[in-house]
Amino acid sequence: MEFLTLNKIDVTYDKKKTVLKGLNLEVKEGELVSLLGPSGCGKTTTLRVIAGFIEPSGGEFILDGRNYTKVPVHKRNFGIVFQSYALFPHLNVYDNVAFGLKLQKLKKAEIKRKVEDMLEICGLSEFADRFPGQMSGGQRQRVALARAMVIQPKLLLLDEPLSNLDAKLRINMRVEIKRLQKKFGITMIFVTHDQEECFSISDKVAVMNNGLIEQYDTPENIYLKPKTEFVARFIGFNNFIPLKKQSGGIFITERKELIQVEQETKLEEGLGTIRPDDILLADETVSENVMNATVGVRTFLGRSYQYEVDSTAGKLVVNAPIGKVYEPGDRVRVQLPKNKIIIVRKSM
Amino acid sequence: MKKQLPYLLLMPGSILLIVFLILPLIKVLFPTIYEGTFTVKNYREFFQDAYFMKILIRTLKIAVLCTVISMFLGVPTAYFISRCNKKKRGLLLALTIFPLLTNSVIRSFAWINILGRNGIVNTLLMNAGIIEKPLTLLYTEFSILVGSIYLFLPLMIITVAGTMENIENDLMEAAESLGASRLSAFIKIVLPMSIPGIIVGNILVFTGTLTAYTTPQLLGGNSNLVLATFIYQRAMSLGDWTGAGVVAAVMIAATMVVLRIFNALAAKIDERGEKYA
Numbered sequence: 001m002e003f004l005t006l007n008k009i010d011v012t013y014d015k016k017k018t019v020l021k022g023l024n025l026e027v028k029e030g031e032l033v034s035l036l037g038p039s040g041c042g043k044t045t046t047l048r049v050i051a052g053f054i055e056p057s058g059g060e061f062i063l064d065g066r067n068y069t070k071v072p073v074h075k076r077n078f079g080i081v082f083q084s085y086a087l088f089p090h091l092n093v094y095d096n097v098a099f100g101l102k103l104q105k106l107k108k109a110e111i112k113r114k115v116e117d118m119l120e121i122c123g124l125s126e127f128a129d130r131f132p133g134q135m136s137g138g139q140r141q142r143v144a145l146a147r148a149m150v151i152q153p154k155l156l157l158l159d160e161p162l163s164n165l166d167a168k169l170r171i172n173m174r175v176e177i178k179r180l181q182k183k184f185g186i187t188m189i190f191v192t193h194d195q196e197e198c199f200s201i202s203d204k205v206a207v208m209n210n211g212l213i214e215q216y217d218t219p220e221n222i223y224l225k226p227k228t229e230f231v232a233r234f235i236g237f238n239n240f241i242p243l244k245k246q247s248g249g250i251f252i253t254e255r256k257e258l259i260q261v262e263q264e265t266k267l268e269e270g271l272g273t274i275r276p277d278d279i280l281l282a283d284e285t286v287s288e289n290v291m292n293a294t295v296g297v298r299t300f301l302g303r304s305y306q307y308e309v310d311s312t313a314g315k316l317v318v319n320a321p322i323g324k325v326y327e328p329g330d331r332v333r334v335q336l337p338k339n340k341i342i343i344v345r346k347s348m
Numbered sequence: 349m350k351k352q353l354p355y356l357l358l359m360p361g362s363i364l365l366i367v368f369l370i371l372p373l374i375k376v377l378f379p380t381i382y383e384g385t386f387t388v389k390n391y392r393e394f395f396q397d398a399y400f401m402k403i404l405i406r407t408l409k410i411a412v413l414c415t416v417i418s419m420f421l422g423v424p425t426a427y428f429i430s431r432c433n434k435k436k437r438g439l440l441l442a443l444t445i446f447p448l449l450t451n452s453v454i455r456s457f458a459w460i461n462i463l464g465r466n467g468i469v470n471t472l473l474m475n476a477g478i479i480e481k482p483l484t485l486l487y488t489e490f491s492i493l494v495g496s497i498y499l500f501l502p503l504m505i506i507t508v509a510g511t512m513e514n515i516e517n518d519l520m521e522a523a524e525s526l527g528a529s530r531l532s533a534f535i536k537i538v539l540p541m542s543i544p545g546i547i548v549g550n551i552l553v554f555t556g557t558l559t560a561y562t563t564p565q566l567l568g569g570n571s572n573l574v575l576a577t578f579i580y581q582r583a584m585s586l587g588d589w590t591g592a593g594v595v596a597a598v599m600i601a602a603t604m605v606v607l608r609i610f611n612a613l614a615a616k617i618d619e620r621g622e623k624y625a
Contacts, residue, residue: 053521073524080525086518090540099536100526151526 003029003064003187004050004155010058011045011211019045020211022059027204029064032181032188034198037208038234043191046208047157050189052076063154079148079156083163085140087132093119093143094128100151118150121180138169142176149180156181156188162197174201195235199223207231209347225263230347232273239279240271241313243343251343253313259289260338270343276306276319278340281326282333289336295326309334380593390594400595407574408602410489410564411557414496418553421497422504423546427538429505430512441509444502452499456566459495460486463567487569495563500556504549511545512538540617547614555603575599 004027011020020042027033035043048054050061052073060069068076087096097118101111119125122142132140141161148156158177162170178201181188192198198205199219206216209230215222226232229240243251243259245268251259259272282290293311300306304319307326311334318334326332380390394400429440447455462468463485470482485491515538523533561576568574573581575595583592 051521051525073521074527074529076525077527078525080522082518082522084516084518086516086522088519088522088537088541099523099528103527103532147522147526 002026003031004189005062006046006050006059007062008059009046009049009056009061011042011049011054012057018211020049020056023211023213025206025213025216027187027189029187030185031203032178032190032201034190034192034202034205035208036192036195036198036205036234038193041208042211043193043208044159045211047159047189047191050155051078051080051157077151077153079151079153081141081144081148081156081158081161083160085132085144085164087140087143087147089132092129092131093124093135096132096143097147097150099147104151114150118146121183122146122176137165138173141165141173145177145180149184149186152184153186156186158188158190160191160193162192163194170197177201207234209234214347225342226273226344228345228347229271229273232271232342232344233347237273237275237342239274239276239316241273242270242346243272244269249338255312257291257312259313259336259341261341261343262339263342265343267343267345270345272336272341273344274336274341276317277304278337279316279318280335280337281307281318281320281324282335286333286335289338289341290333291336293332293334295328295330295332298326298328376589376593377597379590380597390590391597394591394594394598403573403575403578404598404602406489406572407558407576407599410493410496410574411554413493414500414557415550415554417493417497418501418504419546419550422501422549423508423539423542426505426508426512426542426545427534429509430515437509437513441506444505444509447498448502452562453566455499456495456563459491459498459567463491463494486567487572489568489572491567492564492572492574495567496557496560499560499563500553503552503556507549507552508542508545511542515541543614543617547610551607551610554606558599558603558606 004025006023006025009020009023010018012018023042023046025033025046035046037043045054049056052068052071056069060067062068088099091099094115098111098115101114106114116125116128119128122145124139124142124146127135127139127143132143135143141164144161161177162173165173174197177188177190180186190198190201199222202219204216205219205222206213207222207230208214215227215231217225217227222231223235226235226237232240241259242254243261245265246252246258249261249264251261251272253259261272280286291311291313293309293316296308296310296315298305298307301319304321305325307318307320309316309318309332316334320326381387383389425444429437429444432440460467464470465482465484465486467486469485470479473479474482519537519541520530520533523537524530528536559576560574561580564572564574565577565580568577575598579592579595579599582588582595
């Protein structure tokens with residue numbers, strides 16, 4: 001039995017624009033699940049459906065065995081951390097964090113104890129009297145987290161919480177979030193468009209495109225075994241070769257070249273994809289998966305040179321070590337190691 | 349030259365104010381405290397005269413009531429307007445301001461038609477059999493109050509709506525997610541954050557009502573004088589410019605006292621201690 005289930009959720013704006021179409025998602029208790037995707041893919045909409053700010057036009061949302069589809073926001077008891085933090089500017093840090101507890105009509109002493117504990121955990125004790133306007137981005141972020149966690153929510157929703165922080169702080173904060181998640185064993189849904197952030201923090205990742213989840217998997221599997229062209233592109237694959245299965249591990253390109261692929265797949269037809277780092281510029285001795293190519297544009301990347309080469313299987317992007325430099329127009333041999341090629345489904 | 353530029357730029361406005369406001373004010377107020385020697389006699393007489401005091405209290409009463417009622421009517425309306433989408437908001441604000449585009453004499457005449465002995469209200473109530481003979485609604489404090497609210501409510505609405513528009517929807521959503529119903533989110537978040545606008549609105553309505561002339565003149569009649577109509581009567585009908593000056597001074601003082609009270613209130617409500625007026 002899953003802890004959280006989104007079952008065929010549909011969301012339509014203005015009766016015309018469909019944002020989510022039959023979205024399904026299952027989350028286990030205590031998991032941190034990220035919704036990853038480019039802007040406009042429906043990840044924030046999904047989060048807002050779970051939060052209760054959007055009522056889906058179809059489908060249901062079950063949490064811990066209870067149907068939450070029509071429960072009003074203020075009766076859900078979910079913590080939400082907003083991209084803008086949404087701290088109450090007229091209240092100091094203590095009162096911001098105490099806001100939810102006061103509404104629960106707890107005793108004053110109990111509120112005080114809980115708020116002080118949470119401020120302590122989030123490293124905010126010395127800031128209790130400050131107003132949000134007097135704090136830095138990272139501190140505000142921690143207040144937003146503390147405010148959402150102190151009500152002991154069934155679910156914590158985070159909407160791009162780190163996107164307003166600078167790079168260094170972002171890394172600190174995501175470690176912090178992970179720490180708090182482990183400490184309280186709280187189930188979290190995390191929306192982001194930053195794949196590094198998402199991979200480092202999540203137990204599972206749902207890559208979204210066009211209102212649908214393209215792949216729902218562990219970060220390792222998303223990174224190493226993308227299933228669709230969209231997912232592969234999103235995480236940095238940029239070589240795609242149309243292939244058809246011929247037999248076993250042998251695929252054939254449009255120009256009738258044979259390519260060996262180690263990965264097993266049920267797809268009869270798809271795109272063979274490989275990272276620029278994994279393509280080798282080969283010498284005469286290698287013969288497996290080798291193609292002739294002409295060097296096009298060269299770009300210096302620091303650790304390596306990036307070449308755009310025109311191969312018999314189409315244009316490829318190759319990252320090669322800086323030892324040997326090729327000039328545009330040079331004839332080279334490129335090798336696609338068979339264990340690095342992944343067959344993915346073509347995306348619409 | 350560079351340092352003097354700001355002062356130079358201040359000149360036109362300052363000259364205008366000094367020539368047309370400060371000097372005339374001194375000319376009006378000086379005789380009230382100087383008759384050969386400095387004296388407070390005129391003011392002592394004013395505050396000892398029951399008739400004068402009645403007018404002062406009536407004026408303050410109407411101004412306070414008008415402000416409070418405008419606030420209670422205006423704040424929810426402003427909230428509603430501020431939560432509409434941009435297109436609808438523009439339309440509603442235009443509708444709010446619409447009465448302000450009409451001359452206040454004409455607007456007061458409208459109320460004479462509504463509240464008069466044979467006006468709409470009395471006719472309706474009599475036809476419905478609720479009352480036997482017409483109520484005296486016109487030329488009372490009540491009719492001044494109604495007219496003033498009608499006149500100044502739009503000011504309250506647009507000022508408060510302006511402040512509320514700047515409150516991010518995220519804050520409301522955050523409050524809701526922490527367990528606040530819409531109403532309690534309004535009371536705990538929107539209201540305190542709108543205090544600056546509400547204070548400014550209160551000041552505009554209060555000073556407006558306190559100094560209004562046309563509305564009390566037309567809807568109050570001669571038996572319900574307020575300070576403004578009283579000044580006019582003193583100066584123009586009785587030629588008593590010193591008496592009118594005393595009333596004017598009292599009016600200025602009353603306005604300043606009320607402004608200070610609002611300020612103190614604002615500082616107390618908002619712990620951040622910012623000043624709004």
